[in-house]
């Protein structure tokens with residue numbers, strides 16, 4: 217199994233989120249996965265311009281790393297989204313990447329892949345962020361198997377991960393591989409995806425002239 221992880225902390229794999237993600241990847245590797253980490257720097261993926269070109273042509277016109285990251289994600293079997301809690305949400309770095317995935321979301325282009333989300337914070341409030349990331353994964357077509365989060369406390373920047381979180385993260389890594397190998401199904405993900413699929417079909421019907429790339433994608437699938 218090939219897993220691509222996208223981490224939105226400016227501290228990369230050296231920060232708290234990176235440490236927690238590192239434990240997930242240790243678990244995944246122990247179960248046989250090949251893992252690649254893409255750390256989003258501020259300038260690696262720029263903000264969406266709202267130009268609609270991805271919907272029309274399937275590609276973003278901006279000259280940055282988005283298209284090459286997209287190809288890696290499309291070629292993987294699993295995707296992990298990791299972020300610190302920045303004012304009750306994902307970091308701006310990760311949000312910029314997610315916004316740029318609009319066409320992947322319209323096309324549910326990651327169907328069949330498995331995933332997970334990883335969040336750290338100073339003082340808590342990780343659950344809504346995890347739920348948001350799981351939703352993003354689901355509407356891209358990914359089946360999220362589980363998530364892990366860690367509250368690092370006020371001196372979090374230099375602290376070790378809580379032992380319980382470390383174990384949960386390692387287990388999550390192993391679970392992703394098992395879920396992919398055994399093709400686990402999750403009722404919640406299937407329900408969300410069915411609803412999203414219907415919505416996208418309606419949307420494509422409405423925008424058939426404006427968004428020929430995405431319209432053709434759904435025509436091929438139906």
Ligand SMILES: Cc1cc2nc3c(=O)[nH]c(=O)nc-3n(C[C@H](O)[C@H](O)[C@H](O)COP(=O)(O)O)c2cc1C
Pocket residue numbers: 225226227228230231232233234299300301302303304305336337338339340341368372373
């Ligand atoms: C700009 C910024 C905003 C933050 N906002 C929150 C917050 O709203 N709630 C919280 O609990 N922690 C918040 N934190 C703390 C981080 O979420 C926490 O230290 C996290 O583990 C950092 O992860 P990293 O080392 O991977 O960057 C914030 C940190 C920064 C730098």
